[in-house]
Amino acid sequence: MSSMDINQVLAQMRVMSAQAQNQAEQSKPAAQADFSDLLKRSIDQVNETQQEAKALTQAFETGEKDLDLAQVMIAVQKSSLSFDAMVQVRNKLVEAYKDVMNMPI
Numbered sequence: 772m773s774s775m776d777i778n779q780v781l782a783q784m785r786v787m788s789a790q791a792q793n794q795a796e797q798s799k800p801a802a803q804a805d806f807s808d809l810l811k812r813s814i815d816q817v818n819e820t821q822q823e824a825k826a827l828t829q830a831f832e833t834g835e836k837d838l839d840l841a842q843v844m845i846a847v848q849k850s851s852l853s854f855d856a857m858v859q860v861r862n863k864l865v866e867a868y869k870d871v872m873n874m875p876i
Contacts, residue, residue, distance in 0.1 A: 813860075817853045824850035 824846040830836045
């Protein structure tokens, strides 16, 4: 690996883990948040991740920035993983909706 070695990746993962834990702790008091707002923020975040990955990919392909291939691939994988997770959540929501609609009254 050139400029990005395994220690840097591990450090980034630790920082992201700590940030996720802080966000989870901060969101506990705000448990009364509207579900639609939470869903919209999640979709917006996935969209931002995809836009960032697209921009990095285009910049790397055109040679505009001094980017490392590892950075671009990590951004693309993050984007793909977040989109796959969003699709799974959507599938579960649709399945739950169908179950509720098929319940006898």
